[in-house]
Amino acid sequence: MLKNESMNIYGYLIISAVLLLPTIAFPISSDMSVFMHGGSIIADGGILYKDFFDIKPPLIYYIYAFIDLLFGNNVVFFRLFDFVYQLSFLGLSIFLFRKLKIKDINTPNANPIYNVRLIVFFPSLSRK
DSSP states (O other): OHHHHHHHHHHHHHHHHHHHGGGGGSOOOHHHHHHHHHHHHHHTTOOBTTTBOOSSOTHHHHHHHHHHHHHOSOHHHHHHHHHHHHHHHHHHHHHHHHHTTOOOTTSTTHHHHHHHHHHHHOGGGOOO
């Protein structure tokens, strides 16, 4: 049974990767362009909130600055980071749900976790 469950998880991750793969070719969004610009300024020696100001938390700009330092201002690498980040988050969610023995997202134990995950990691879904 454990082997079958592991195969289901790997299958889920593979299907998710295939579904996310086209996002690498998507044009950059307004948020991503702001993150790239802020990261570029930091990578060039600028100081966040002095040389570049935005109301978002600082970690995203430092992550994008690191990507900019490694690969330059190339949209594909930023999209690849987003792809890897989303798959990593999905894998971590599966791991946590297995550790907490949550089989169904609609169980009372799962709803708070699911709600926190949406609030913390997907604030950009509320576009108007």
